[in-house]
C-alpha cells in the first residue's frame with residue numbers, strides 16, 4: 276500500500292536507449308533545511324528550486340504549525356517568513372512527517388529547546404524507524420521524549436524550558452542526528468559541540484553559516500568537531516537549491532546500464548559529503564564525466580554526463596565512503612548486477628534503518644531477478660552478470676521505500692525480462708517527476724504483460 280493511497284504497480288521493460296537531458300528536482304536535504312532555517316530566521320527568506328516532494332511539503336506544513344509563514348509561489352519558488360530563534364509556538368495538533376526521517380528528526384531538534392510539547396507521527400515506515408538516536412542527545416539539553424517501545428513514533432517531545440548547551444559525540448554516522456543537535460543548540464546558551472567520527476553531509480553547517488550563525492568545523496584526531504554558538508539572530512536568505520545528486524543517481528545509473536544510452540544531468544550538487552556514488556561508478560569503469568564544474572549558493576555543482584558502459588567491473592567500496600553515498604547503495608547494487616564480478620559493500624549497517632531495511636529489500640528483489648547477493652549485519656555483496664546478463668522477470672516489493680522502487684525500475688530497463696514494482700507511490704516523496712522524466716529519456720513503463 277502506498278503512503279498516500281492505493282498501491283500503484285509499475286512495470287519497467289527494456290526499450291531503446293536513454294537519451295537526452297534529465298532535469299532532476301532540487302536537493303531533498305537542502306530543501307528541508309531551507310524551510311527549517313527560514314522558519315527560524317527573522318524576516319522573509321526566498322527559496323528557488325525547492326524540492327516539492329511529499330517529504331519536504333510535510334516539513335513545510337510543520338513549519339506553519341510552529342508559527343512560520345510558508346508560501347509556495349509555483350515551480351519550486353517559495354517564501355518563508357520566520358519567527359526567529361526561540362520564536363516557535365506550540366502546535367495545535369500532531370505533526371505528521373509522513374515518510375521522512377530527515378523531516379521528523381530535524382524538526383525534533385528545532386523544537387527541543389522550546390518550552391512546549393510537540394507530538395510527532397508518520398507513516399508505517401517512519402513509525403518503525405529508531406528515534407532514540409535523536410531523543411537521547413536532545414535529553415541532554417533538557418528535553419523529554421515519550422514514545423512507543425524502543426522510542427518509536429508516535430512520540431511526544433517536551434522541549435527544555437531552561438536549555439543547557441551540549442557536547443555530543445554521535446555514536447552513529449548520521450547527518451540527521453548531527454543536525455538535530457545543532458538545531459537544538461540554536462536556542463541554547465553558549466556553545467553546543469557535535470563530534471562526528473566519520474564526516475556526514477554538511478548542509479546544515481553550510482546553511483547555518485549562510486544564515487549568520489557562528490559555527491566552526493575542525494578536523495581533529497577525535498573526528499570532525501562542529502561548534503555552534505547559541506541564540507544567534509538568523510538573517511533571512513535567498514537560497515537556490517541545487518539539484519539532488521541522490522535523484523540524479525537514477526538517470527545516471529540507468530544510462531550506464533541501458534545499451535546505447537547518453538544522458539546529461541545538469542546542475543547537480545557535488546558536495547564531497549554526497550558524491551561517493553559517482554566516485555565508485557568511475558572506479559567500476561563507468562563512462563561518467565563532470566562538465567562545467569562551478570559553485571552555486573555555497574555548494575559545488577557540475578553537469579553529469581553518463582553513457583552506456585558495457586565494461587564495468589565490480590569493486591570493493593571503501594567503508595569510509597559509506598556516509599557520502601548512503602542513499603545510493605540500492606541503485607549501486609543495480610549497476611553492480613549489470614557489471615562483471617563482485618561489488619563488496621562493507622560498513623553499511625545504517626542501510627537497515629532507512630525507509631526499509633534496504634539490504635534485505637534489495638537482496639530479495641535482486642535474487643528474484645536472478646542475481647546472487649550475500650549479506651551480513653553490516654555488509655553485502657552483489658555478484659554481477661555483466662551487461663545484458665540480468666534475467667529479470669520478477670515482481671518486487673517497494674516496502675514504502677522510494678529508493679527501492681526507483682532502483683528496481685532502473686533494473687527493469689536493462690534486464691532481459693521486465694521488472695514490476697508493486698507500489699511506485701513512495702517515489703513521490705523525493706522524486707515526484709521520476710516517471711515522466713525517465714519516459715522522456717526513452718524508458719518504457721508500458722506495463723504490458725511479458
Ligand SMILES: O=C(O)C1=C[C@@H](OP(=O)(O)O)[C@@H](O)[C@H](O)C1
Pocket residue numbers: 303304305376377448449450451452454476601602625
Ligand atoms: O540529513 C539528511 O538530510 C539525510 C541524512 C541521511 O540520513 P542519516 O543521517 O540517518 O544517515 C540520509 O539517509 C537522508 O536521506 C538525508
Ligand SMILES: C=C(OP(=O)(O)O)C(=O)O
Pocket residue numbers: 374375376377378602629630678705
Ligand atoms: C533515507 C532517506 O530519507 P529519510 O531518512 O529522510 O526518510 C532517503 O531519502 O533515502
